Amino acid sequence: MKNASLSFDLTQATRFQTKYIATLALVLSAMSSPAEAGPVYGYSKNDISAFRISSGLAGAATRSYFSHHRAMFDGFGVDSHPKGAEKNSDDLPQSKVGPGGFPGENTFTPHGQQGSGYARADTQPIPAAPAPPEAAKNVAEAYRITPGNASARADFTLFVQGDTNGGSLTFFFTATPFMRVKTTNEGDQAEADLEVELNVLFDPEGDAPRKPVFVWVPCGDKTNPRCFGIIDPSLSVGGITDPFDLNETITCKGGPCEKTWPADGTEKTHNYEITVNGFGKGTVTAGLDSHEGVSLRAREVRVPEPSTLPLMLCGAIGLAITWLRRSRGRKSANLDA
Secondary structure (H helix, E strand, C coil): CHHHHHHHHHHHHHHHHHHHHHHHHHHHHHHCCCEECCCEEEEEEEEEEEEEEEECCCCCCEEEEEEEEEEEECCEEEECCCCCCCCCCCCCCCEEEEEECCCCCCCCCCCCCCCCEEEEEEEEEECCCCCCCCEEEEEEEEEECCCEEEEEEEEEEEEEEEEECCEEEEEEEEEEEEEEEEECCCCCEEEEEEEEEEEEEEEECCCCCCEEEEEECCECCCCCHHHEEECCCCCEEEEEECCCECEEEEEEECCCEEEEECCCCCCCCEEEEEEEEEECCEEEEEEEEEEEEEEEEECCEECCCHHHHHHHHHHHHHHHHHHHHHHHHHHHHHHHC
């Protein structure tokens, strides 16, 4: 009887120890898992070139350029124009922030999923100052592999100004836009957007003040009235070439997800042109705005460290042993009965 009692006590103690080890191993493995996130990525860029008033001017046009870009990573930001700074038409250094892995200056191709995480934004006039710019590029890009937020925005405006004797004016430019977003886990979000807008101001001959008279937001549909707005009722649209939407947002929520714009993943260059009738004599100023932006949110996930895997294995083995012993105990009890 003593041997049977001792065997029972040892069995109970072993069961208790096995349960304890299994539970402790699983708890320790969960506690030691670091906070990580799957890759979350966003990219938006545009190349604008050949911007001009192609017909209707009485003489040569003058050109100018202005840009502004900024980047944010976990609440830390870099701005190309800190508060109070004067406007600058130079080729400004890119705004960049984050753990690291940044591309070089004036890199407008995708930097992609490199480094430890970053947010960056950059613009470039072409040709560089002091030559009058005829084109410009901008890019906003961000990447995260840790939980948190990141964003970037890059804006520029190309200006063309000249005198007209009245009649019709034709505005022309080319654009090569592209966007990509990617998320991995539920709770992730990545958004990229681009917008191009043509604003025309007119300064009539005489004492009348300069005023906005026309707005065009290319949307890929020349018949859609939301794409252009006549501010001055004396003007009318004579013709539009609007082949592709330059005002678009793509978003990935949850994961896995990956999207591009254009949807087929291929960059294309498109020509845009609009003719506006009814101008009087005076000075016209056309400003072509290009905006690129990305915004990321990465969700926290728990990924076991290599050192915790043995603990998890130990816990799993302990639970398996406990289950087997319980099963054998039930079988023995049934046989005794």
